[in-house]
Amino acid sequence: MKTRSEKLKRLVAVQRHLEQMAENDLAETARQRRELAVTIDVVADAMGSVHPLHRMFSGHYASQLGRLAGKDQMLAELQQVHENRVLRERAKADRLEEHMLDARTAEDREEADNAIYDLVDQHVLRAAPASGKVEPR
Numbered sequence: 198m199k200t201r202s203e204k205l206k207r208l209v210a211v212q213r214h215l216e217q218m219a220e221n222d223l224a225e226t227a228r229q230r231r232e233l234a235v236t237i238d239v240v241a242d243a244m245g246s247v248h249p250l251h252r253m254f255s256g257h258y259a260s261q262l263g264r265l266a267g268k269d270q271m272l273a274e275l276q277q278v279h280e281n282r283v284l285r286e287r288a289k290a291d292r293l294e295e296h297m298l299d300a301r302t303a304e305d306r307e308e309a310d311n312a313i314y315d316l317v318d319q320h321v322l323r324a325a326p327a328s329g330k331v332e333p334r
Contacts (some may be wrong), residue, residue, distance in 0.1 A: 205297035212290035223279035
């Protein structure tokens with residue numbers, strides 16, 4: 198049968214994996230925002246260009262810039278959600294790890310206590326004869 202600390206150790210490993218998955222989601226969202234920022238810069242540069250072809254499409258660029266700004270806002274909110282999730286998963290894993298260490302300490306203490314009790318029992322059994330008729334050695 199597994200001890201409490203072993204069970205908690207497994208839960209800590211699972212929770213750390215969930216934390217890592219949340220960090221990966223956060224990193225992916227941050228990457229998408231960086232790519233979007235580059236696209237926004239390109240569209241803004243095209244809007245401000247003096248090239249006649251770009252001036253013809255300035256209305257199209259303005260609407261595209263609005264859509265990109267909306268997408269950036271959505272990604273910013275999603276990034277905040279992922280940041281909160283990372284913090285929440287990390288806090289859970291830290292708490293589980295503390296409980297695991299406490300359980301391991303308690304198990305070690307119980308094991309040491311049992312060893313001492315066994316020594317005391319052996320000493321007591323060796324010292325006292327089974328009956329009063331037998332002489333001690």
